Amino acid sequence: GESVGLHLPTLSVQEGDNSIINCAYSNSASDYFIWYKQESGKGPQFIIDIRSNMDKRQGQRVTVLLNKTVKHLSLQIAATQPGDSAVYFCAETPGNNRLAFGKGNQVVVIP
Amino acid sequence: DVKVTQSSRYLVKRTGEKVFLECVQDMDHENMFWYRQDPGLGLRLIYFSYDVKMKEKGDIPEGYSVSREKKERFSLILESASTNQTSMYLCASSSGRASDEQFFGPGTRLTVL
Numbered sequence: 001g002e003s004v005g006l007h008l009p010t011l012s013v014q015e016g017d018n019s020i021i022n023c024a025y026s027n028s029a030s031d032y033f034i035w036y037k038q039e040s041g042k043g044p045q046f047i048i049d050i051r052s053n054m055d056k057r058q059g060q061r062v063t064v065l066l067n068k069t070v071k072h073l074s075l076q077i078a079a080t081q082p083g084d085s086a087v088y089f090c091a092e093t094p095g096n097n098r099l100a101f102g103k104g105n106q107v108v109v110i111p
Numbered sequence: 112d113v114k115v116t117q118s119s120r121y122l123v124k125r126t127g128e129k130v131f132l133e134c135v136q137d138m139d140h141e142n143m144f145w146y147r148q149d150p151g152l153g154l155r156l157i158y159f160s161y162d163v164k165m166k167e168k169g170d171i172p173e174g175y176s177v178s179r180e181k182k183e184r185f186s187l188i189l190e191s192a193s194t195n196q197t198s199m200y201l202c203a204s205s206s207g208r209a210s211d212e213q214f215f216g217p218g219t220r221l222t223v224l
Contacts, residue, residue, distance in 0.1 A: 008151070034212060043115075043201055043215035044154075089153065093210035097161075098169075103153040 008087060010106040019077040021105050023090035028071060030092040035064060035075045038087045085109045115216035117202050123222045130189040132219050134202030142205045143185035144213060145177060147198040154201065160185055192223045
């Protein structure tokens with residue numbers, strides 16, 4: 001079947017380098033944001049979240065940055081590994097008791 | 112380990128058939144969701160439920176219905192399948208606010224011939 005990664009912007013990164021994935025969100029009232037990772041043939045998996053009262057949050061090898069002024073979210077992955085190859089997408093809460101998902105970015109790690 | 116399971120990974124049906132997609136979560140979550148995912152379109156919300164026997168339309172409910180008779184189970188029904196309903200269907204659940212972190216199942220890839 002068709003991969004969810006088709007038609008998406010693609011970031012190719014050398015194994016061991018850092019990756020930065022960007023997301024522009026739409027609603028200035030959104031107060032919660034999540035990054036998800038989706039590997040081929042699997043459902044999306046939570047990576048990290050951040051609330052609007054923060055501008056940075058770190059996890060294991062991942063950091064999320066939030067710039068509310070320009071409505072921009074980024075995910076940084078340190079020392080990218082082959083297992084990081086996936087589609088990454090952000091989600092925001094636009095105030096209607098739902099999550100609104102971005103279309104995603106495909107990350108391809110080159111060994 | 113928390114889990115959302117979906118009844119089938121792959122399903123092939125014929126146009127006009129009635130199709131049931133089942134989703135079960137073991138986390139005692141109040142909220143459950145059905146999405147479809149298509150290349151280039153991202154995740155689109157079909158229906159969601161924030162309590163047993165409660166349901167709300169998402170962004171693309173046409174051609175679908177849902178059932179939530181028990182807290183752990185949320186079913187998506189295609190009353191009369193059509194070829195434009197060929198897609199990946201993802202179920203998710205969350206607790207607290209419906210917009211908080213959602214846990215996803217592995218997905219059902221449905222093909223309607």
